[in-house]
Amino acid sequence: MTVSIELVPGRCEGHAVCEAIAPEVFQVDDDGIVQLVPGGDHGAETALAAVRSCPVAALRATP
Known part of the structure; x- marks a missing residue:
């Protein structure tokens, strides 16, 4: 699944x-x-983990 970050x-x-x-x-x-790195894999579980781990909530992920 790909998400928008x-x-x-x-x-x-x-x-x-x-x-x-x-x-x-x-x-x-x-x-x-x-x-964002151009062409990066925004659907990767690691990308979603990174979004959730931001200490200042500077990132959002949406389907």
Whole structure:
């Protein structure tokens, strides 16, 4: 199942928990803000685990 992942503007604090869990989907840039990796596997269980693990709820996943 593929999901849509949304970045909540202004909420990311650069903890990089998402990147540590799912580096194929998330990357924290030089400014400390999460970005989606183009072509990343947004349906992977690890991507959903990363969304749920964000300490500041900067990510949302919808079907």
